[in-house]
Amino acid sequence: MKFAIESRGDRLSDTLKHKMKAYLTDFELTYDDETPDIVVSIGGDGTLLHAFHRYQHRLSETAFVGMHTGHLGFYADWVPEEVEKLVIHIAKTPIQHIEYPLIEVIVRYSDEKKEERFLAMNECTVKAVEGSLVLDVNIKGERFETFRGDGLCLSTPSGSTAYNKALGGAILHPSLEAFQIAEMASINNRVFRTIGSPLILPKHHTCLLRPLKEMEFQITIDHLSGFHDNVSSIQCRVAEEKVRFARFRPFPFWKRVRDAFVAED
Helix, strand or coil, X not given: CEEEEEECCCHHHHHHHHHHHHHHHHCCCEECCCCCCEEEEEECHHHHHHHHHHCHHHCCCCEEEEEECCCCCCCEEECHHHHHHHHHHHHHCCCEEEEEEEEEEEEEECCCCCCEEEEECCEEEEEECCCCEEEEEEECCEEEEEEEEEEEEEECCCCCCCHHHHCCCCCCXXXXXXXXXXXXXXXXXXXXXXXXXXXXXXXXXXXXXXXXXXXXXXXXXXXXXXXXXXXXXXXXXXEEEEEEEEECCCCCHHHHHHHHHCCCC
C-alpha cells in the first residue's frame, strides 16, 4: 500500500510525520506523495483540508485519516500518544471507509472566460468585494428570493459545525446528502426581504446565484479565496464525488459535537 503524510509544519507535527514515515516504511509500505492510497494528516482540521485539496483529483483512490496535535478536530480523531497504534492499524488492519458529501461549485462568466469548477469539503462563501452582495437566489430553476447583505455561506454537512454554525446555521449529520445555505447579515426591512433562516437542500436540488448588477466577487472554497469579475452565475449542489475517510475505530459524530461545544472541561 502507498501512503503520504501531510504535516501542519510545527515541530511536533513534523516529528510525528518522520516517526510515522519510518514506522510504515519498516512495515514495507511505500511512501508516495503523488498517488497514495491513504493520506495521514497530522495537525488539525485545517491540515486535513489542505490534504483534501491537494488530492481532490483522486478522491476515489485516496482515503484520509487525521491525527490532531492541538485541539480536538472534527476530522482528526487520533492523538500523538497513539502513533504506534495507528501505524499498526494502517499496516495490518483492513481499511473500513466512511464517505462524506461535498459541494460542487461552478462559476460561469459573462465574457469568454471558461467556467471554473470547485469542490468544497467544508463550505463555499460568496461575498462582494465592495458594498453589499446583491443577487437572485434560484432553487430548482425558480427564483426564491433576492438576497442583499454581506454574503452567503453554503456548507456541507461535515462543514456545518464550522463557519455555518457561527452564522446560526443548523448542525447536520455528515451522512446526509445535502447542503445548507446560511445568510451573512442580510438586509431586511419594509422594502427588502430575505427568508432570514438557513435553508437545507437535498442532493437533487441545485442553487443558482445570479448577480443583479456588475460586481467583483470574493469566493472562498474552504481556506482558498479568489476574486472573480464578469460573473454570470454561481451554481452550487451536492457533488457526485465524496471524500473518503479511513476508519479503524468508531468516531461518533454527535460525541464530537458534544465534546467540541457542550462538554465541560
